[in-house]
Amino acid sequence: MNEYNFAYLDEQTKRMIRRAILKGLAVPGYQVPFASREMPMPYGWGTGGVQVSAATLTPDDTFKVIDQGADDTTNAVSIRKFFENTAGVETTEETEKATVIQTRHRIPEAKLTGDQIIVYQVPIPEPLRFLEPRETETRKMHSLEEYGLMHVKLYEDISQHGAISTSYAYPVKVSERYVMDPSPIPKFDNPKLEMDAIQLFGAGREQRIYAVPPHTKVVSLDFEDYPFEATKADHPCDLCGAEDSYLDEVIMDDAGNRMFVCSDTDFCRSRRAQGHEGRLSKEGAV
Amino acid sequence: MTPLLQVKGIQKLYGARIGCTGVSFDLYPGEVMGIVGESGSGKSTLLNCLAGHLVPDGGQVIFDTRSDGPVDTVTMSEPERRMLGRTDWAFVHQHARDGLRMSVSAGGNIGERLMAVGDRHYGQIRDRAIDWLGRVEIDDARVDDRPTAFSGGMQQRLQIARNLVTGPRLVFMDEPTGGLDVSVQARLLDLLRGLVREMGLSAIIVTHDLAVVRLLADRLMVMKDGHVVEAGLTDQVLDDPQHAYTQLLVSSVLQV
Amino acid sequence: MIELKDVSKSFTLHNQGGAVIPVMTGASLQVAPGECVALTGASGAGKSTLMRVIYGNYLAASGQVLVGGLDVAQAEPREILALRRETLGYVSQFLRVVPRVPTLDVVAEPLLAIGCDRQVAMDKAAGLLARLNIPERLWSLSPTTFSGGEQQRVNIARGFAHDYPAMLLDEPTASLDAQNRETVLSLIEEAKARGAAIVGIFHDVGARDQVCDREINVSDFTPGVAA
Numbered sequence: 001m002n003e004y005n006f007a008y009l010d011e012q013t014k015r016m017i018r019r020a021i022l023k024g025l026a027v028p029g030y031q032v033p034f035a036s037r038e039m040p041m042p043y044g045w046g047t048g049g050v051q052v053s054a055a056t057l058t059p060d061d062t063f064k065v066i067d068q069g070a071d072d073t074t075n076a077v078s079i080r081k082f083f084e085n086t087a088g089v090e091t092t093e094e095t096e097k098a099t100v101i102q103t104r105h106r107i108p109e110a111k112l113t114g115d116q117i118i119v120y121q122v123p124i125p126e127p128l129r130f131l132e133p134r135e136t137e138t139r140k141m142h143s144l145e146e147y148g149l150m151h152v153k154l155y156e157d158i159s160q161h162g163a164i165s166t167s168y169a170y171p172v173k174v175s176e177r178y179v180m181d182p183s184p185i186p187k188f189d190n191p192k193l194e195m196d197a198i199q200l201f202g203a204g205r206e207q208r209i210y211a212v213p214p215h216t217k218v219v220s221l222d223f224e225d226y227p228f229e230a231t232k233a234d235h236p237c238d239l240c241g242a243e244d245s246y247l248d249e250v251i252m253d254d255a256g257n258r259m260f261v262c263s264d265t266d267f268c269r270s271r272r273a274q275g276h277e278g279r280l281s282k283e284g285a286v
Numbered sequence: 287m288t289p290l291l292q293v294k295g296i297q298k299l300y301g302a303r304i305g306c307t308g309v310s311f312d313l314y315p316g317e318v319m320g321i322v323g324e325s326g327s328g329k330s331t332l333l334n335c336l337a338g339h340l341v342p343d344g345g346q347v348i349f350d351t352r353s354d355g356p357v358d359t360v361t362m363s364e365p366e367r368r369m370l371g372r373t374d375w376a377f378v379h380q381h382a383r384d385g386l387r388m389s390v391s392a393g394g395n396i397g398e399r400l401m402a403v404g405d406r407h408y409g410q411i412r413d414r415a416i417d418w419l420g421r422v423e424i425d426d427a428r429v430d431d432r433p434t435a436f437s438g439g440m441q442q443r444l445q446i447a448r449n450l451v452t453g454p455r456l457v458f459m460d461e462p463t464g465g466l467d468v469s470v471q472a473r474l475l476d477l478l479r480g481l482v483r484e485m486g487l488s489a490i491i492v493t494h495d496l497a498v499v500r501l502l503a504d505r506l507m508v509m510k511d512g513h514v515v516e517a518g519l520t521d522q523v524l525d526d527p528q529h530a531y532t533q534l535l536v537s538s539v540l541q542v
Numbered sequence: 543m544i545e546l547k548d549v550s551k552s553f554t555l556h557n558q559g560g561a562v563i564p565v566m567t568g569a570s571l572q573v574a575p576g577e578c579v580a581l582t583g584a585s586g587a588g589k590s591t592l593m594r595v596i597y598g599n600y601l602a603a604s605g606q607v608l609v610g611g612l613d614v615a616q617a618e619p620r621e622i623l624a625l626r627r628e629t630l631g632y633v634s635q636f637l638r639v640v641p642r643v644p645t646l647d648v649v650a651e652p653l654l655a656i657g658c659d660r661q662v663a664m665d666k667a668a669g670l671l672a673r674l675n676i677p678e679r680l681w682s683l684s685p686t687t688f689s690g691g692e693q694q695r696v697n698i699a700r701g702f703a704h705d706y707p708a709m710l711l712d713e714p715t716a717s718l719d720a721q722n723r724e725t726v727l728s729l730i731e732e733a734k735a736r737g738a739a740i741v742g743i744f745h746d747v748g749a750r751d752q753v754c755d756r757e758i759n760v761s762d763f764t765p766g767v768a769a
Binding site for chain 1: 364365368372387389390391393394397398399400401402403406407408409411412429430
């Protein structure tokens with residue numbers, strides 16, 4: 001532990017990142033450039049989120065990491081271990097107990113509170129990138145609020161698939177100003193972006209930080225005749241019976257049997273602990 | 287009648303070299319003006335200064351806006367100028383791929399300007415896109431195809447539809463028929479002429495093709511070395527050129 | 543209606559050593575409403591040049607060219623365009639049209655250009671085409687594929703579609719058969735009767751005698767042999 005400065009990064013770097021975070025909070029949805037550091041993990045594994053977490057954590061914090069909703073994947077486990085080793089903070093798998101939650105591709109089912117901070121790992125922060133590859137031009141479009149192009153993407157979806165098929169990283173407009181990529185969370189989670197907790201977004205390879213302060217208006221883009229829908233698999237969880245949680249589909253065998261389970265492992269476990277049951281919970285499959 | 291566009295003393299320098307200088311003219315609603323001259327004569331520089339793609343070193347480009355009347359577009363704020371570029375102005379590039387989004391369907395290309403000004407009804411946007419495909423003589427079955435699957439002439443017509451869908455009042459065209467086969471050119475010119483008439487468009491067309499201006503332009507400006515050497519009624523300038531350079535230009539055209 | 547005051551015209555050939563070729567000098571004439579004036583003179587004397595100067599197609603070197611009160615020699619392009627749209631018609635010898643436009647639209651176009659109701663314009667165009675014996679089955683086709691005679695009659699129909707107060711006619715009866723020739727002459731008579739001032743070139747002496755009130759020999763305006 002003593003070989004490292006608290007939370008791995010040196011204090012100057014953390015201050016630099018905090019300035020970017022504060023600026024991001026002051027201008028909700030605006031992508032703030034920052035001098036992303038080399039981290040002891042490859043790009044794409046959450047280097048942006050880790051740097052934001054490192055700049056956010058204090059010794060008193062309790063830290064939770066989820067990857068696609070799960071606390072026990074390689075990525076989640078190694079980031080949790082990383083901060084156990086470098087910051088010595090407490091870690092937890094329980095959403096309610098965490099003060100800082102780093103996440104990849106999900107928002108927990110449990111409602112987050114004003115005492116919590118959620119840090120998203122972002123692969124590509126620029127929502128306009130796929131239609132306008134020039135960074136100079138997309139920055140200008142943001143500054144001048146020229147967002148017609150965002151709807152062109154949704155138009156293309158409908159014209160090719162008959163519905164808005166964008167199902168994750170669904171673009172939103174923050175505080176009636178900036179269009180923002182909410183990171184690759186399922187669009188089921190989009191309505192939760194209006195929350196009590198502070199939301200921070202870190203993109204390491206792209207060197208961008210942005211933020212949504214508590215209680216900020218976040219609207220998912222759509223058309224009048226094709227309104228936004230927060231969709232999920234039309235099924236209850238096979239383990240805990242929850243009707244309103246985001247589900248993962250798991251193929252069980254070669255015969256095509258499948259099960260649907262909560263992607264938020266902590267949510268599912270706590271429900272089962274409370275005695276909720278699903279279709280397959282008797283079989284003790286998981 | 288207020289001119290739609292008043293150009294006063296436009297100058298653009300590239301270091302010591304003159305891009306264009308001392309260019310002034312008024313363009314009235316419904317007028318089509320051609321700018322001809324050889325490569326390097328400054329006609330494209332001038333067009334880009336007028337359309338706000340280049341910042342001139344001197345002069346004014348005063349546009350009669352719908353809301354505030356005549357405003358100098360050189361000094362107006364960038365958001366306002368870009369808004370003009372999406373609504374009342376249109377720019378048709380020589381190469382369609384400079385003016386189209388090649389990875390977006392034909393319908394999306396046409397719909398972009400509508401969505402940019404706030405249209406949020408998919409069905410209506412699509413209907414207008416299909417209507418415009420018809421007006422530029424593209425089969426509406428192609429509405430979901432990408433322009434990469436279109437011929438050069440179709441791409442150019444799609445670019446025109448994409449530009450005209452918001453009902454602009456002023457269209458800038460940079461060699462709109464350049465690089466197309468002669469037969470495709472004729473069809474495009476015919477189409478443009480019809481649209482200009484029908485919509486009462488004002489247009490400024492840069493070209494080195496005198497046949498194009500004879501067919502489309504009411505007025506003509508001849509440029510050489512960054513200066514306007516002659517201007518007037520198109521048929522008068524072509525049939526009775528006064529300046530030595532214009533006479534050379536007119537007499538250089540091969541007769542067929 | 544049409545008045546020329548001391549008009550001269552010369553061509554300067556900058557690319558041939560700056561040679562100046564004077565082709566017309568001291569041209570003055572007046573044509574009143576309802577009057578038809580024939581320009582005469584040998585071939586090359588400058589009849590077509592004079593017509594083109596009046597139409598604004600050639601730029602007069604000096605003098606005034608007044609048509610309906612507008613000095614064509616000094617006017618802005620848009621003023622000349624408005625004049626051509628509303629006041630001054632020109633029937634040339636050759637039809638110049640855009641490919642693919644149907645004959646009926648070609649003829650109705652001058653009316654549509656001044657904001658005439660589409661149906662009224664189409665009816666009038668159809669009437670003119672019928673009088674000039676263009677078969678109705680051809681009306682929906684582009685005249686570019688027509689024979690020379692048919693093209694000329696389409697051109698005449700177009701020229702007479704709008705009731706211009708002033709008209710320039712360049713050989714309107716050339717190469718027409720007797721019946722169509724009579725139709726064109728009566729169109730000219732009708733134009734005069736409604737008060738149009740007409741300047742024309744007629745090689746057809748019979749036609750000239752029938753519709754023209756007087757003749758002006760443009761050789762009088764040809765610069766001296768000294769040039």
